[in-house]
Amino acid sequence: MNNSGLLLYANNLTETEKLLANYILENQEQVAGMSLDELAKVSFSSISTIHRLCKKIGLTGFKEFKIKFVEELYSKMNKPENIDINFPFKKDDTQFQIASNIKQLYIDTLTNTFSFFNSEQLEDAVDLIYNAEIVDVYAVTNNIQTALNFQDKMQSIGRYVNVSLIPMNQVYRAAASNNKNKQVAIILSYSGKTPEIKEIALVLKRKEIETLVICSAQENYLTKLFKYHIFVSSKENLKKKISHYSSHIATQYVLDVIFSCIFNKDYEKNMEYRLNEFNKLDHRQVEE
Structure with missing residues (x-):
């Protein structure tokens, strides 16, 4: 049995030692970083009581x-567990x-x-964007x-990537696309169900713009329209979740x-x- 178990199930403890043991079990993370004197102070115990408990x-x-x-x-904290993607932590x-x-x-x-x-x-997706x-x-x-974030990275090696923040402007940009200009599109949509994205996708399809879709592996409307797609982890619920942790990370x-x-x-x-x-535009003062 580990030390936490011994503290929990020890039956030969005095009332003072039980109080100390309970404090340790209820504040394990804090106790892990405490000295002997600090533990004695915060648990209202004497140093001798702590030593007696350890020996018991x-x-x-x-x-x-x-x-x-x-x-x-x-070891317990680093042990892999089955984490609920939608509710990765509990109230307590x-x-x-x-x-x-x-x-x-x-x-x-x-x-x-x-x-x-x-x-x-x-390889096909990378070549599409590269060319x-x-x-x-x-x-x-x-x-x-x-x-x-992707736009920032690409611009850092001199590549132009356009991101419009306003959905309607995105529709206009899609409508203005021209497949003769080596212009391609990337659609980011976990579900493929967002009305704005559906409208943009139909415009791009009509304009014959080569498009890469990054989306969930579940049945997705967008993958039926375009040749290029990369799937992401698909365990996240669209509505019942704390936040969009998994889809964002993926x-x-x-x-x-x-x-x-x-x-x-x-x-x-690119390194050069x-x-x-690019570093000429970065005015932060850092030591070489």
Whole structure:
């Protein structure tokens, strides 16, 4: 049995020791970072009481208890668990547990999204964007920030990417698209059900604009319209959730992969641009 279990089930403790044991169990994260004196102060216990408690659960003293307790706590926090993508934490979870759960949500989402990658589809998608002179990214609500992040990365290597913040302006841009200008589009839409995105998609289809769709692997209207698509982790509920954790992480990951592959196609050229041209616009004072 681990030390937490010994504290919980020990039956030979005095009332004072029980109070101390309960304090430790109820404040495990804080206790993990405390010294002997700090624990005594906050738990209203004496140092001798702490040592007696440690010995009653089979340890030599507080020093050994602290080492084993911290090891057990971090082992428990780092143990992979099945995280509910839509409700990754509960009302009574500690802040440290929430941090651990969100970390695991990231891992699960990225692992699941990576499993959808097909080397041929990825290569085709990267080539489509790489060979384009103009890239228009279409997105609404939470995907706007993800699109802007991609725009920023691409512009950092001298590539033009357009992101319009107003849905109606996106429709106008789609209508003004011209497939003779090496112009391509990226649509970010987890469900493919947003009315604005549907309208934009139909316009792009009519204008015969080559389009990459980044969306859920579930049945999606957009994948029926366009040849190029990359799926993301599809466990997120559209309405019943705390926030759009998984879809945001997955979409950001896919765009980061695309950017990285494009960067890698002209690695030396892009590195030189980053170091010489783009950095001239960065006025932050940093040490070399």
